[in-house]
Amino acid sequence: MAVGVNHRTAPVEVREKLSFAEGSLEGNLSRLNSHPVVEGCVILSTCNRTEIYAATRKLDECLNAIWEFLAQKSGASISEIRNYTYVHTLQDAIRHLFRVAAGLDSMILGETQILGQVRRAYQLACRHRASNRVLNTLFQQAISVGKRVRTETGIDQNAVSISYAAVELAKSKFPELSRHKVLIIGAGKMSELAARYLVANGVSGVIVSNRSYQRAAELAAQLNGLAVRFDQLYRYMEEADIVISCTAATHYVVHYREMAEVVARRQGRELMIIDIAVPRDVDPAVGRLPGVTLYDIDDLQQVVDHNLAQRKKAAALAEGIIEEELQQFMQWLSMQFVVPTIIALKRWGEELKERELRRALNRLGPLSERERKIIGSLANSLVNQVLHVPITQLKSYALTPEGHLYMKVLQNLFRLELPGEKPVGEASRERAAER
Template identity: 80%
Template sequence: MLIIAVGVNHRTAPVEIRERLSFSEHSLGMSLSRLNSYPAIEGCIILSTCNRTEIYAATRKLDEGLNAIWDFLSQKSGVDISEIKNFTYAHTLYDTIRHLFRVAAGLDSMILGETQILGQVRHAYQLACQYGATNRVLNTLFQQAITVGKRVRTETGIDQNAVSISYVAVELAKQQFRDLSGRSVLVIGAGKMSELTARHLVANGVTGVIVSNRSYPRAVELAAQFNGRAVKFDHLYQHIEEADIIISCTAASHYVVHLSEMKEAVARRGGRELMIIDIAVPRDVEPAVGDLPGVTLYDIDDLQQVVDHNLEERKKAAVIAEGIIEEELDKFMQWLSMQFVIPTIAALKKWGEEIKQKELRRALNRLGNISEHDRKVVSSLANSIVNQLLHVPVAQLKAYALTPEGHLYMKVLQNLFKLELPGEQSRNGKEPAQGSLATGQ
């Protein structure tokens, strides 16, 4: 059984192509069924996220399996198959396994070490199982990939250092206040960055959200997302004393938070800490505001320095992660190689057992009426001879299975002994090719 993958991501295709190749969850069952109907496909799993679509499949013939996936994607998207090939990447065998392990570990993501992808890999696998689309090899592969993803994050801490401006803002707030539970944030500006930062703060315990924007309806709209409240931009300074954190990100070409007004607002706070994160370019907050007592001010450069430092830390962790992946890859390849030769070993042992039984019956008939003890001695002798004769070829085949030439030794053994592998029917009712791994569920 061979493992292949065809995919498209943010590095290989523009968003308009990725959109046409993406899969909604409600259509996944039918899509998996259609892909499995191709004769070359023995099982499949579809991983579809905002930045990537990848199809993992088990097949017995590499070229036919890859062509089946490309044809399926072309039929699904309406994009010509030649164009599909231009925008997609294909992995086979060893490279497929390494790629999936790297994906699950967050090493192939737009943001190095991001955590969301591991849950997406798990969900894709669970859905494929739910629709009966997988087989034994894919089951083991994805279970191992999920384990690898967890191990990388546990042992390297690759996801512990924030590498986006909005996440860094949250981390700085957590460092200053230790616990964000019950804290309040005043959001100045209602753009995407303000929304994202507010969302992360709320996810980390902030309960009070106040939004102020020059367009009051937009402020109302954003505040509603967090069960917060909107305030008129002209009344901004009246609400400074209510907030523990201020996030400012407007499109203004000048300062919108001035020192003179902030002096009065800070005085009304009675010495309570105030953290201001100015992520606008040009800056929204007059720099001298950071000198006021109890006020800590960060601008975009401060945050970017933290991002750069954390990214370097993630890159160091990624080096360790690659070593873990190679280690886990070797383990999986050993398992897969063993599965590859199991049918041949089983056929060889069956061949030996049939000869033993035939000759044992003939010998016992010729010996006539002998004691039960003598029968056991003769049977034990026959067992011992067959087991010893087969021990070396079986052990050698297992050893060679771990080498690139393993399949050649297996084929030679099949031909030398004229072995007939069991015609086991797979999950799809497809006949496994002789000498291949019997892994149908």
């Protein structure tokens, strides 16, 4: 079972109430896992989602237990939580986790961060002994699915945010970023993201200029870069190979005449300028200067739109991978349900064989070792042949929606005793006595 909220089903004020700080997970995992109907649980909590995955044999009781758990944790009413949460069970829960790990359920299609978050959630559940064998196998396969989708479809290869698209453009112009410096104009969120992406991709140096020098200094310190005053902008424009501008100005902050002088002093070195601002920061005429390549927000949006279309194509391929992996997991899971019955049936056959073999050997009297082996081999062969068809058929029926019914019929026909369950005959007698 999977119960959760995400950016599509709940506003941020609700998601905040239902989120879990990492330091609180140990106690919360233990508390939820201590409920009698919860056989194992994993809590996945990110800025955009909170999801509880639980293994149970009693779906309705488990769902109520999770709602009560979330209500106690958040202070919200159960009815409010029910309004915002989604619930997936059985195959739908498995498919949902696979899609989450693959980045298909994220705000940004195909994003990579969620796979690490799924892995950490699973590791925490294991560390605090909240998971169980079924959830262990499920999450291990989900992590494998996430990796496989990204490897086979390349869904995370094309930038779909403006800031990252700016970096991708810079990389296409200057493949070896380690040889180039970037000048960031403006210290807002978009500029900061682009700068961080460039640093992560190995740019040799970062220069930050902002009307508020203090803010420029703060950002430069975080990026191990250099802060410069706004009136020194053109001087440092000579040093940079990449310029990313995103200020809140209502007019151009980079002008043609000054840039013409900068270009002359650069002596033919190429300069890429990416203007993310709206209204634009850079006079469009700057793009006509020799050696200058200028992109504005519309150019980047075209890149993003193209890349998003590519990701959607990759997502269609990913859905096929997920269905294939889902069937593999369901086959494994179905086998887990019938294994105890198969073991019990084999034990029944072995006990029957041993009992009747002893009786026959006692009645036959003295026999040679060879004769005893022949009779024992006959008994083994008969039992194995009698049980072969029911066991083979049960394994095949386990993969169908009626599998549990065939399993129960077999248990009843042979009066099999399974660990933790009453013998069929005894259970029937107790029900008759109650009537």
